[in-house]
Amino acid sequence: MPLRIGLYIPDDLLEDWFASGTGMNPASDVALKAAEAYGLRFECEFKYYPERMEGVFWKWVPAL
Numbered sequence: 001m002p003l004r005i006g007l008y009i010p011d012d013l014l015e016d017w018f019a020s021g022t023g024m025n026p027a028s029d030v031a032l033k034a035a036e037a038y039g040l041r042f043e044c045e046f047k048y049y050p051e052r053m054e055g056v057f058w059k060w061v062p063a064l
Contacts (some may be wrong), residue, residue: 007057009035014048014055026050 007025011027018038019031032055039046039057042046050054 003059003061005059009055011053
């Protein structure tokens with residue numbers, strides 16, 4: 001993923017993509033851990049925001 005780009009993924013897609021069949025509401029720990037591991041493979045950060053019901057992948061931008 002390019003620098004300065006964020007990818008916002010709603011709860012239902014997080015579950016479908018990373019832990020299909022585990023349920024939702026709130027997102028399962030299995031899905032959140034799998035999403036975090038996936039982000040690390042591509043040098044991305046991942047954070048889940050329960051109040052927004054979405055996860056966010058982004059790439060940290062070093063100071064120039």
